[in-house]
Amino acid sequence: MRGYAAILVRLKELSFQEGWALQYSLENLIDNALAHHVPGRVVWVALSGGLDSSLLLSVAAPLARRRGIDLRAIHVNHGLQASASDFETYCRELCGSMAVSLVVAHVSVSPAGQGVEASARDARYQAFSHHLSAGDRLWLAQHADDQAETLMLAALRGSGVRGLAGMPVVRQWRGISIERPWLSLGRSALAREAQRRELAWCEDPTNAEVRFDRNYLRHRVLAPLRQRWPHAVEALARSADHLQEADELLGELAEIDLAEAGSDPGCLRLSTLRGLRSSRRRLLIRHALERLGLPMPPETRLFELERQLSAAAPDRQPLLYWAGGEARIWRHHLYLMAPLFPVDPGWQVAWDGVSSLETPWARYSYELRPLQGGTTSPLCVSLRQGGERLRLAGRGTRDLKRLLQEAGIPPWQRDRLPLVWCGDELVAVLGVLSAQGWNQAPYVSVSPAAS
Incomplete structure (x- = not known):
């Protein structure tokens, strides 16, 4: 009995040590994550009310308070289930008990075309972008089990290295730093710590519904895998880590090729693209699209684009579309861009020559003034109709179409360039040309107009 009692005491000691080590x-x-915080910014915890995020908030709140860091929580109520109000109530009570400021965002989910899970995620991120400011940090409580599920889902979709790399620990999104401080920990470790703290949380009833892909993997695939390979989740998460390293190296390689192709992700030299092997060429195109914030084309469209890069004759202007993007080839360059929507050729507007010019498709920031000063007739801005002529210093009056060709303006941009008139005289093409006796400030920027 003495030996048995000694064993029990030793087991309790080990259990206490394991719990203390886990808590630490x-x-x-x-605490390490908070140590790198920029003063004046806010740390937000995405609080669902489940075990993972509730534990994250309960651990982070006192540590942030000790460091004088403004920590808040945001709860997104999707309204998709009857228990949604219970989750919201719990989040309010939890934040109240810890004196943490809480924002509750009510969103509507429209699953048309992409399913409930993806639509809910999109609505959630829209809420984040609405309530968080640039420079803020958003903490998500995703863990190693989530990473393993993400990797497996990506593999089943046939994803490449980027998809298989899973979720990064830190990534920048719309000026917000999205961070996953517990991505190296398994859910079982979090559950043990939550029980040790006697923490209450809400169980999502949909977590048991295997009709959702992630839940099916969790209950029907990963659970049996653990029985055969107890460390399956950790191994898959490590694989995702290795793939993230590989993805970072591929990104560095693509940046080298982008510099060689002209450094502009929206305008790549064909000579550089054609000099790369096929896989490296596709890598550069995908990297350029990512830099531009454009969606990736389906593999079939990407391979068709590669074919066009090799086969396009100098006098041809191939155009390829895909959802959210398009590619054009012109004058030995590949242009990548968002789809151009039609413009009204009869559009026109009055302009004072000083304020930013707002158009339905872009915002132009220029100043346009006569060189001799003095008053001028009101300026009017319109689009090309054909036959316009511009009087240039030292060159006389020239056909505008020919001048735009000489300036290297791509054909699809020419019909949406703002033409500025003073009375019946064309005095400028904003960002391109000025008439004799007129001066426009150097090109500043052309950015998408606010919607």
């Missing part, structure tokens, strides 16, 4: 590990991860 969790708090240490959070």
Whole structure:
């Protein structure tokens, strides 16, 4: 009996040590993350009310308060289930008990075309972008089990290295730093710590519904895998880490090729593209699209684009569309861009020559003044109709169409360039040319107009 009692005492000691080590590990991860905080910014915890995010908030709140860091929580109520109001109530009570400011965002989910899970995620991120400011940090409580599921889902979709790399620990999104401080920890470790703290949380009833892909993997695939390979989740998460390293190296390689192709992701030299092997060429195109914030084309469209790069004759202007993007080839360059929507050729507007010019498709920031000063007739801005002529210093009056060709303006941009008139005289093409006796400030920027 003495030996048995000694064993029990030793087991309790080990259990206490394991619990203390786990508590220290969790708090240490959070405290290290807070140590790199920029003063004046806000740390937000995405609080669903489940075990993972509730534990994250309960660990982070006192540590942030100790460091004088403004920590808040945001709860997104999707309204997709009857228990949604219970989750919201719990989040309010939890934040109230810890004196943490809470924002509740009510969103509507429209699953048309992409399913409930993807639509809910999009609505959630829209809420984040609405309530968080640039420079803020958003903490998500995703863990190693989530990473393993993400990798497997990506593999089943046939994703490449970027998809298989799963979720990064940190990424920038619309000026917000999205961080996952617990991505190295398994859910079982979080559950043990939550029980040790006697933490309450809400169980999402949909977590057991295997009709959702992620839940099916969790209950029907990963659970049996753990029985055969107890460390399956950790191994898959490590694989995702290795793939993230590979993705970073590929990104560096693509940046080298982008510099060689002219450094402009929207305008790549064909000579550079044609000099790369096929896989490296596709890597550069995908990297350029990512830099531009454009969606990736389906593989079939990407391969067709490659074919056009090799086969396009100098006098041809191939155009390829895909959802959210398009590619054009012109004058030995590949142009990548968002789809151009039609413009009204009869559009016109009065302009004072000083304020930013707002158009339905872009915002132009220029100043346009006569060189001799003095008053001028009101300026009017319109689009090309054909036959316009511009009087240039030292060159006389020239056909505008020919001048735009000489300036290297792509054909699809020529019909949406703002033409500025003073009375019946064409005095400028904004960002391109000025008439004799007129001066426009150097090109500043052309950015999408606010919607």
